[in-house]
Amino acid sequence: MLPLPNFDEYDAITRTDFNVFVERVFVELNGSATYLDNFHIAAMVSELEKVRRHETRRLAIALPPRSLKSLVVSVAYSAWVLGHDPSAKIICASYGQQLADDLARDCRQVMESGWYKRLFRSARLRADRRAVAAFETTAGGYRHSTSVGGVVTGFGADIIIVDDPTKPEEAISDVERAKANAWASHTLFTRLNDKVNGAIVIVMQRLHEDDMIGHVGRVSDLKLVSFPAIAQQDEEHVLETPFGSWRHLRAEGEALHPNREPVGVLEEIRRAIGNQHFDGQYLQTPSPPGGRIVKPEWFQKFDLASQPQFDQVVQSWDTASKAKQLADYSVCTTWGKRGKHIFLLHVLRERLEYPELKRRVISQANIFAAQTVLIEDASSGIALIQDLKSDGFYKARAVKPKGEKTMRMNAQPVSLKPGWCPFRRTRIGSRTTSTNCRCSPPAVTMIRWIRRRRRLSI
Structure with missing residues (x-):
């Protein structure tokens, strides 16, 4: 000693x-x-x-x-x-x-x-x-x-x-x-x-x-x-x-400081403050408002390297009104449809000025060979749809949003059942991709579009 x-x-x-x-x-x-x-x-x-x-x-x-x-x-x-x-x-x-x-x-x-x-x-x-x-x-x-x-x-x-x-x-x-x-x-x-x-x-x-x-x-x-x-x-x-x-x-599931706050105490805190606050303040993985409406465990995962041949590829855009440093992001989700299943292939989330936004819509559609591009018929999306069609880009489809984003998402979870959407987490941003899929307007738009067209038995 x-x-x-x-x-x-x-x-x-x-x-x-x-x-x-x-x-x-x-x-x-x-x-x-x-x-x-x-x-x-x-x-x-x-x-x-x-x-x-x-x-x-x-x-x-x-x-x-x-x-x-x-x-x-x-x-x-x-x-x-x-x-x-x-x-x-x-x-x-x-x-x-x-x-x-x-x-x-x-x-x-x-x-x-x-x-x-x-x-x-x-x-x-x-x-x-x-x-x-x-x-x-x-x-x-x-x-x-x-x-x-x-x-x-x-x-x-x-x-x-x-x-x-x-x-x-x-x-x-x-x-x-x-x-x-x-x-x-x-x-x-x-x-x-x-x-x-x-x-x-x-x-x-x-x-x-x-x-x-x-x-x-x-x-x-x-x-x-x-x-x-x-x-x-x-x-x-x-x-x-x-x-x-x-x-x-x-090890996974281990408390940060068991002598001060064991897992049992942390779970009590979770119940007291709710999942969304606990995710941010205690797990350091904040999710946006509505991020808990759709739960990640409802989705399956698949290997992008062995993805199936899709019947159709659809993209869904939510465009921000401005691209200032503190403005919102523009978000595009890319989905592949095969039979009664859809696969989330990619999430793009960037602040884009209008000219670059227009170019990015076209380039994303070309990269993934999308047959349909859904764009919310609101804010900058109105002019975007018109300009795209004027330039001969006829894949764009206007989708009219109804209600505030979280309220729109609240109306959809009943449609999401385990196994309905095999879900891929990206290599470098699994949490970001998961969060965007779970609550973003493009995901909501995609769900509503599928239901209206009766392409899937949901």
Whole structure:
């Protein structure tokens, strides 16, 4: 049995190992509370250290509520970075100024503690720059905190940390999400001092497909590290430490942190908040409104490499009215019909300006040799259908939508029976394809079109 380290050795380990530092920060801020270590903390630490070493420039961490994400990222990591580089400049943002100030106050408490000063003798706060919202070191580094939508004029950053950019209750609002995403893209992320080496870290529970992780992931090369409360498949995590690497294997169905929240407790939470909220906040796989109306277990899967010869190929389009950065997507689903069965072959989901949308309708039809292309006779679809026919593209068929999308989908599930639609998950986006099939207007349009033509016994 190895002897326990003395105080000097413990300090040396804490100064070297961010994982040990996190535990010491927890004790500093929580007194006599018991620290329950877990692999996901070591995994977050490993990924954050890659950011500090400039190996990762864009990092997103998605994990359930009450998983120490704010303590690790907003508090401990800020103090850790400034300890090793007192000249570093950090901006931290959260959904509200009160939360941002609370996290800043915790970080400042850590940096003013006796043990921290002993570990990092060069990281000293200036006596005249100790404000909660912006405290500065004697070496010129600082931690500036703000709320999403707040003012950051005059501040630049080497690292930008966004911790819970949107309140859960506001995430369903298109306006609030768009506001947060626009502020991040047009204001916050422009504050990087070095556009080549500067880093952005987003940590949050997933709340919507178009939350900040979804938004940033579409416009930049974002590394996403996700920790579902219940593993949806077998997982392997390689965790790097100053003393070597180790692997953690997590089996499908295993709770993220069994000592804190075993599967039984998580299932109680699921029943209390509902599947849709649980999917996002706890499983980190948000689905759009209506995404649970049609359940994925109703669909079978098939191998695209051995697909049958189809009697007919039909495409169904839902076109967005605009292609602005914060506007809706245009979505096309491609379906193959064979006998009494239909097969989902492909889902295209992009923001498209009108000229490109028109070209994409024609190219998608050519790629899959579609005989019929269904287009909603609404919004940009009206002009699109007219222009396509004017250009000699006569495969387009106008379909008049009736009612709001979720209400339309609600009217269809009775028609979907197990085995009715063999369903393929795409190689790189199974969740995205599944979600789009389950609730998007093109899927609803396809179902209604089939029923009207009585091509299938449903």
